[in-house]
Each structure stands twice: as structure tokens, then as C-alpha cells.
Amino acid sequence: MRTAELETVLMDRLKSAGLVAVLNEEKSQFLDLSDGFFAEIVLNDGSKLAATDQIVRNVKEELKEKGVQLDSVVRAVWSVKGIQFIGPARGVSGGLKAALEFEAILESGSRECSVSVEVSLAALNKLREKFALSERVGSPAWVREGDVHEETLKKLVREFLDFQLSSGGTSYWDPIRFPKLELKETAVSYLMQDSKGFKQLQAAIDDFLGNYAMEYSLRDLASRNVRIRDFERVLPDLSSHFGGAYKRGDQFATSAVTLYQALGNLERKRLQQYYFQKVAEIPEQLK
Amino acid sequence: MATAVIRDYSNEFEIRNALSRSYYALFHVCHAWLAMQNVPSNRRKQHETLIREIRVRKGKESGDRLDGFRVLRKRADYDEPEFFEATPFGGDLDKFRLSAMRDQDRMTAEFDSYVSELESLSGSR
Numbered sequence: 001m002r003t004a005e006l007e008t009v010l011m012d013r014l015k016s017a018g019l020v021a022v023l024n025e026e027k028s029q030f031l032d033l034s035d036g037f038f039a040e041i042v043l044n045d046g047s048k049l050a051a052t053d054q055i056v057r058n059v060k061e062e063l064k065e066k067g068v069q070l071d072s073v074v075r076a077v078w079s080v081k082g083i084q085f086i087g088p089a090r091g092v093s094g095g096l097k098a099a100l101e102f103e104a105i106l107e108s109g110s111r112e113c114s115v116s117v118e119v120s121l122a123a124l125n126k127l128r129e130k131f132a133l134s135e136r137v138g139s140p141a142w143v144r145e146g147d148v149h150e151e152t153l154k155k156l157v158r159e160f161l162d163f164q165l166s167s168g169g170t171s172y173w174d175p176i177r178f179p180k181l182e183l184k185e186t187a188v189s190y191l192m193q194d195s196k197g198f199k200q201l202q203a204a205i206d207d208f209l210g211n212y213a214m215e216y217s218l219r220d221l222a223s224r225n226v227r228i229r230d231f232e233r234v235l236p237d238l239s240s241h242f243g244g245a246y247k248r249g250d251q252f253a254t255s256a257v258t259l260y261q262a263l264g265n266l267e268r269k270r271l272q273q274y275y276f277q278k279v280a281e282i283p284e285q286l287k
Numbered sequence: 288m289a290t291a292v293i294r295d296y297s298n299e300f301e302i303r304n305a306l307s308r309s310y311y312a313l314f315h316v317c318h319a320w321l322a323m324q325n326v327p328s329n330r331r332k333q334h335e336t337l338i339r340e341i342r343v344r345k346g347k348e349s350g351d352r353l354d355g356f357r358v359l360r361k362r363a364d365y366d367e368p369e370f371f372e373a374t375p376f377g378g379d380l381d382k383f384r385l386s387a388m389r390d391q392d393r394m395t396a397e398f399d400s401y402v403s404e405l406e407s408l409s410g411s412r
Contacts, residue, residue: 026347026348027346027347027348028347029342029346029347029350031339031342031343033339033343038343040343040346040347071343163400167345167346167349168345168346168347168348168349169341169342169343169344169345169346169347169349170343170344171324171344171345172346184407186403186406186407187403187407189403189406190399190400190402190403193399
């Protein structure tokens with residue numbers, strides 16, 4: 001049997017059942033795995049999942065009798081319809097968990113389903129860092145005023161769900177069978193990535209105040225009467241500490257000052273906080 | 288991936304080199320991701336078999352994207368001099384650089400998404 005034959009068999013059955021109209025041809029696939037076949041049937045309407053699944057099961061059984069192995073995935077394309085904030089997450093026993101709970105409604109054609117997303121405290125703290133809310137970092141409670149905005153949290157939950165729903169193949173997420181997700185710190189890092197400029201400046205600070213360069217950096221600043229806490233005056237010195245692919249002495253298109261000015265207000269604030277945190281870690285006798 | 292840099296003044300050699308290295312970074316992170324999914328090593332060693340496994344485990348679109356990057360890397364490494372001199376670049380280094388930067392951004396985004404999943408998988412084990 002060839003892949004094209006398998007595809008014809010499955011497509012004919014789906015056609016007879018009136019399911020071809022909801023088939024997503026761009027995402028569906030049929031593969032020859034040398035020890036068998038793999039079929040991924042993707043639908044634009046979640047209400048047709050059970051009927052489609054039954055057809056694929058039948059074909060699988062028929063092929064098995066002929067000694068042909070077929071592995072399959074039948075899934076639907078879902079999109080996020082709406083998200084609402086529920087409140088602090090609760091465990092099975094009703095006790096409070098260190099997380100915030102959101103409920104999302106997903107839709108696929110005429111079918112809808114509800115899923116729960118718990119934003120962990122570690123993820124919330126990462127967000128607080130990203131939004132330069134250092135005074136809130138570590139606080140176990142989320143507050144409406146002066147903390148990460150509810151709308152920001154909802155936006156993050158939406159992006160997280162979009163990301164989860166973007167995977168196909170055998171690792172796809174089935175929101176009907178697994179309606180609970182946890183949004184962890186690593187997801188925040190991925191979904192809210194720092195700009196290239198921020199990363200370069202942050203790495204330059206690490207190098208400037210790192211074990212190898214710190215002594216020289218401090219001596220150089222002292223010789224020019226620049227205080228280590230005077231961020232604006234220290235900033236130009238970071239230009240010669242762009243690491244990684246930019247070696248010292250290598251030509252670099254942008255100075256640290258230009259790069260800093262190109263950052264948004266939030267990243268500037270965060271970079272300053274990062275710098276002062278690094279300065280605070282320097283032993284007093286060296287400052 | 289961090290060392291595969293295309294700068295505003297990168298020449299043809301540096302651009303080709305960065306595209307090739309970006310693809311290999313992506314190839315290796317896919318290899319690690321498949322290992323975390325318990326895919327046997329003989330199914331993730333060769334480019335074609337690894338891409339097929341990505342199709343099975345992560346879907347057609349992910350497999351197609353990775354295959355597109357594989358073709359790009361092959362052209363960057365071996366397609367001499369047509370890749371740069373023929374349509375659509377016509378030997379225009381700026382056009383070539385800009386297009387390569389976009390391709391590299393796409394590869395970086397893909398790479399980051401696998402890294403994120405790997406971090407989350409290793410954190411939950």
C-alpha cells in the first residue's frame with residue numbers, strides 16, 4: 001500500500017460521511033513511516049470529531065487485518081473566543097493555591113469548550129520583573145492596583161493558549177481531554193521576550209561588572225571621577241563590553257547610549273533596575 | 288543561535304555562514320526535543336528522517352517550515368553563486384542581507400519555541 005492509496009481510502013470515507021467540508025487540508029497529512037503509516041486528520045469543526053474519529057478507527061481495523069499498521073491523530077483547529085479572570089486558584093480540597101485562575105472559551109466551528117489556565121506565582125513574579133514592578137516581586141497576592149494589569153494577564157493567557165493550540169502531530173493539545181493548563185515562568189520568558197537591544201545591554205552590564213572586568217571598570221570610573229551609581233555617565237562605558245558575537249574591539253554598529261535610547265520606557269527602567277541590582281552586589285570595599 | 292549574527296555590514300560569506308549555522312542550531316534543538324519525546328536516535332540523526340518525525344510529532348506546518356529552512360541552508364552552503372546572484376537578489380547585497388535577516392528571525396523564533404518547550408518539559412520531570 002502507498003501513502004496516496006491510504007489518503008484515497010480515508011478521503012472517500014470522509015466524503016461519504018459528509019465530513020470533507022470541515023477537513024482542513026493544509027494541516028492534514030498522510031505519511032509513510034516505513035514500518036507503517038501515519039495520518040493526521042485536522043478538522044475546522046470540533047463537533048465532527050467523534051464521527052471522524054470513528055471512521056479513522058474503522059479504517060485502522062481494516063488495515064490491521066491486512067497487516068498494515070496505521071497510527072493516527074484526529075484533532076480540531078481551536079481558537080480563543082474569550083478569557084475571564086476568575087480569581088485566586090483553588091486546589092481540589094478548596095484551599096488557596098499560589099496561582100491565579102483564568103477561564104477561557106475556545107471555539108472550533110459550532111463547538112465550544114471551556115478551559116482553565118492557572119498563572120503560577122513564579123510566572124506572576126516574572127511578569128512583575130518584566131514590567132519593572134520590583135516592589136511587588138515576591139508578594140504572594142495579586143492586587144488590582146499597582147500590580148500587573150488584569151488586561152495584561154488576559155493577553156498573556158491568550159498568547160499562551162494560541163501557542164498551545166499551534167502544535168499539531170502527536171504532541172497536539174486536546175482542550176477537551178485536558179482542560180486545565182498551568183502557565184509557568186518559562187512560558188512568560190518565551191512569550192514576553194526581551195528586545196535584542198535590552199539583551200545586549202544586559203549582557204554588557206554582566207561583563208562590565210563581572211569577575212574579569214569589574215576591577216578595571218571600577219578603577220577606570222574612579223580615575224574619571226564617575227560614581228558607579230551614576231548610570232547615565234557609566235552607560236557609554238558599556239559600548240566596549242558587547243559580548244557574544246561582538247568581540248571586544250570589534251566594530252559595532254550602535255553605541256550603548258544609542259541602543260539604550262532606542263529601548264522603550266519599560267525596558268529602560270528595567271535595565272536601570274538590573275544595573276543597580278548588580279551594583280548592590282559589589283562588595284562595599286570595592287565601591 | 289546567538290553566534291549566528293547577520294550585521295548591517297555583513298558580507299555574502301558572513302550571511303551564508305549565519306544562515307547555515309542558524310539552521311544547524313534549529314536542527315539540534317529539534318533533535319533534543321525529539322529525544323525528550325522518546326523518539327529513537329536512528330529516527331533523528333538524518334535531516335530527512337528528523338524532519339519526518341517533526342511532522343509526526345509536531346504537525347505538518349512545523350515540518351514544512353523546518354524543511355524550508357533545510358533547503359535554505361543547502362543553498363547557503365552549496366548554491367554557488369546562483370543563490371546570491373540570481374533572482375530575486377540579482378547580486379544586490381543589501382537585498383540579500385535583508386532577506387537573510389528575515390529568514391534568520393524566523394529560524395530564531397522557531398528555535399525559541401522549541402527551547403521554551405524543552406525548558407517546560409525538563410521542569411516538569
